Amino acid sequence: MPAKNHLNSQQIEKLQKALKEEEKANVRERILILLLLNDGKTQSKIAEFLGCSIN
Numbered sequence: 001m002p003a004k005n006h007l008n009s010q011q012i013e014k015l016q017k018a019l020k021e022e023e024k025a026n027v028r029e030r031i032l033i034l035l036l037l038n039d040g041k042t043q044s045k046i047a048e049f050l051g052c053s054i055n
Contacts, residue, residue, distance in 0.1 A: 004040035
């Protein structure tokens, strides 16, 4: 179950800034996952978006 809107606006801004500035791909991917979860995306939709499997 997605955790829609669990982040406050300050947290979202920090994550969006970190997403743009982070050099490590795996860290950027994790940040993106957090932001997508906050938007209400399901685990399967996020996996589909990232092109990976949840299994």
